[in-house]
Amino acid sequence: MNAEFMQAFEQLAREKGIAAEIVFDAIEAALISAYKRNFGSAQNVRVFLDRSTGEIHVYARKIVVEEVQDSRLEISLAEARSLDLRYELDDVVELEVTPKNFGRIAAQTAKQVVVQRIREAERGIVFEEFSNRESDIVTGIVQRLEQKNVFIDLGKAEAILASSEQIPGEAYRHGDRLKTYIIEVKKTTKGPQILVSRTHPGLLKRLFELEVPEIHDGVVEIKSVTREPGLRSKIAVHSRDENVDPVGACVGHKGMRVQTIVNELKGEKIDIVKWNNDPAKYIASALSPAKVLSVDVNEIEKISKVVVPDYQLSLAIGKEGQNARLAAKLTGWKIDIKSESQIQSAT
Incomplete structure (x- = not known):
């Protein structure tokens, strides 16, 4: 690799918001694997990538021992001292073993690492952006439907609207603009998984x-x-x-x-x-659009007894109990609704 190649890496790293040193460290780690894979070596090696010139050097790392058992990993004290008299037992000697044709392999490996790191960085940026938007609304365009799930294009990412988060009876067509609520953002190997809801x-x-x-x-x-x-x-x-x-x-x-x-x-x-701080007034409001005559509350058990005019009973309860059910969920109170005539006949 030459200096221009290195400058291109640095520029790309800056554009994608990645520290250049992280990319170079990753390239060196990948080159170790590439060296071992291509040259069938079980040696303990270190790769140095010169940040300014792009030159690559591969060094075999050997431990200084009294008697060599494995020449790929060890070097005798005598041989080490023939290189430098200061070596002692258990020191590590580095010997350059850079293959002549390693440059081509190195360039290809470096390119792969940079592409991979850029993808990871881009996924990380998208994950951070959308994880900070959990519990917020996003607008996207319906892309496709798969197994009852709706996939929505958010621009930088794709969101999944699961069947359980879809409004019953709502139709979703390709190209529809849709507002959804981000319930969770998960980090996966394929990038962020954004789960959204309409319910x-x-x-x-x-x-x-x-x-x-x-x-x-x-x-x-x-x-x-x-x-x-x-x-x-x-x-x-x-x-x-x-x-x-x-x-x-x-x-x-x-x-x-x-x-x-x-x-x-x-x-x-x-x-x-x-909303009202007075539970009785709040419960009466929550039963809207029905008109309420009186509300009797039991603060300890959070139970309320509500009286409505006879003609308002069905409205207060709602179709299949919907109005009363929603009012109870809204207020957090159990609501028992009776009509005037029901109360009178009971007394």
Whole structure:
């Protein structure tokens, strides 16, 4: 290898963000293997790559012994002292054994190592970038579908939307632009594996943070989120400024803000409720859109008994219990709903 070759390596290393010394150390390690493979040697060798000239030197390393058992690994004290009188037993003598035609092999080996290191470095950079974005939203383009999994092109990397993370009934077509939520980034031998979701509650939370400036600025706070993906979700919000209505901020003018999110989630209905430090008031809000007459709470067992007008009972419970179930998940309370007439007949 010549000096120009070395400069090209250094420039490439800088462009890819790799320390040149790391590349050269890797080349030296690879050249040791190349030497042993091509010259059938079991010798203990060291390879030195001159950083400025590109010259390569291979040295056999031998231990100084009284009596030589293996000439490939050992050298007698007498022979060592014929080279340098200062050698003692157990010292290591280095003898140059660079083959005449080693340059061609070295150049090819170096090229392979550099390519490999660049790939590793690029994968490392992509891994760092996306691992720092766990719990964040990314936008990508649907590339292909394989065994119910959707592969999404994120530009520098590819993400996997597993069937378990897909919204039931949602269709994914090649070329579709899609927002997903990064749930995990794994480091693999083939590069980073990015796992994304369309069903995670965090997706809804991040969509509101992106769409509602008051949330982004910290004026309005998201206290809790729960979803039944593709069907309905509930989000509880609280304002740190009494002059700002948290629900109104999330809904937006003529419902435009929440509608943008509903469209992104392909029609998933979203109930935005006002969080309250008072459990009874919070539970009443969580059962929206149903109207609640009274809420009786048991703080110790976290059980609440809710009374609603007769005509609101089915709305409060929801289809197949969905509204009550989501309200319970949102608040963390067990909710028992009764109508007025049920309460009266029980007394």
